[in-house]
Amino acid sequence: MTSVACGIDIGGSGIKGARVDLDTGEFIGDRIRIETPQPSTPDAVAEVCKQLLDGLGISEHVPVGIAFPAPIVHGTIPFIANLDDSWAGVNLNELMLQHLGRPVTALNDADAAGLAEVAFGAAKGVAGTVIVTTLGTGIGSAIIVDGTLVPNTELGHLEIDGYDAEKRASSGQKELQDLSWKKWAKRLQRYYSHVEMLFSPDLFVVGGGVSKKHEKFLPRLDLKTPIVPAQLLNTAGIVGAAYQASREQHD
Numbered sequence: 001m002t003s004v005a006c007g008i009d010i011g012g013s014g015i016k017g018a019r020v021d022l023d024t025g026e027f028i029g030d031r032i033r034i035e036t037p038q039p040s041t042p043d044a045v046a047e048v049c050k051q052l053l054d055g056l057g058i059s060e061h062v063p064v065g066i067a068f069p070a071p072i073v074h075g076t077i078p079f080i081a082n083l084d085d086s087w088a089g090v091n092l093n094e095l096m097l098q099h100l101g102r103p104v105t106a107l108n109d110a111d112a113a114g115l116a117e118v119a120f121g122a123a124k125g126v127a128g129t130v131i132v133t134t135l136g137t138g139i140g141s142a143i144i145v146d147g148t149l150v151p152n153t154e155l156g157h158l159e160i161d162g163y164d165a166e167k168r169a170s171s172g173q174k175e176l177q178d179l180s181w182k183k184w185a186k187r188l189q190r191y192y193s194h195v196e197m198l199f200s201p202d203l204f205v206v207g208g209g210v211s212k213k214h215e216k217f218l219p220r221l222d223l224k225t226p227i228v229p230a231q232l233l234n235t236a237g238i239v240g241a242a243y244q245a246s247r248e249q250h251d
């Protein structure tokens with residue numbers, strides 16, 4: 001494992017990248033953010049990734065990881081919920097090889113956040129089953145058992161009471177539907193108690209931008225499982241992608 005790698009986090013509104021110190025889990029230098037192109041097609045997004053690598057001055061010897069908001073199954077995206085539909089069926093590794101001229105490590109954004117929380121954050125040293133959820137435009141999930149990730153779990157798309165769970169309980173829906181903290185917390189309660197019933201985890205970690213305001217909603221939840229805010233907040237996707245890249249890519 002190298003001690004420096006680059007992480008890129010592709011999201012619905014912004015694409016962010018930074019160089020990461022893997023001894024500390026902190027950024028080296030500034031993070032760069034570029035608006036997600038609209039439409040967010042594969043070619044347009046890949047070109048932004050190229051701009052980010054150029055802007056950060058990443059050489060070919062530095063491993064690059066990409067966190068992406070969909071499952072990544074052996075490099076391929078089987079379906080996409082929150083970016084342009086044309087991503088379905090695309091092989092992210094091949095696309096990036098064409099545009100960046102180098103191999104990358106691609107993984108689901110919540111999986112990246114989960115790995116980062118285990119390596120550097122709220123789930124560090126926790127034994128048993130940890131479920132990291134990211135609350136944003138959608139709901140992402142990572143299940144980590146004794147430090148090992150079970151990838152692509154997609155618990156944001158559980159069907160609960162006839163709804164795709166993220167269409168009820170994501171923070172994007174809180175904003176869209178102008179829900180109060182109290183109303184939204186009721187939806188979170190329904191969501192987390194269902195996930196708790198299915199998996200009996202030892203710990204829930206809640207990430208995503210809204211976790212900065214965790215005191216507004218976490219205390220309203222009544223669960224058997226401890227539930228804590230993420231520690232890396234908006235750096236988790238980048239840090240987790242860099243971490244995974246450095247584990248997989250060698251000079």
Ligand code: BGC
Pocket residue numbers: 068069070071080081082108109110111134136137138139140141154156157166
């Ligand atoms: C996607 C997941 C992703 C999550 C958060 C969901 O809609 O299906 O793959 O992790 O949003 O971005």
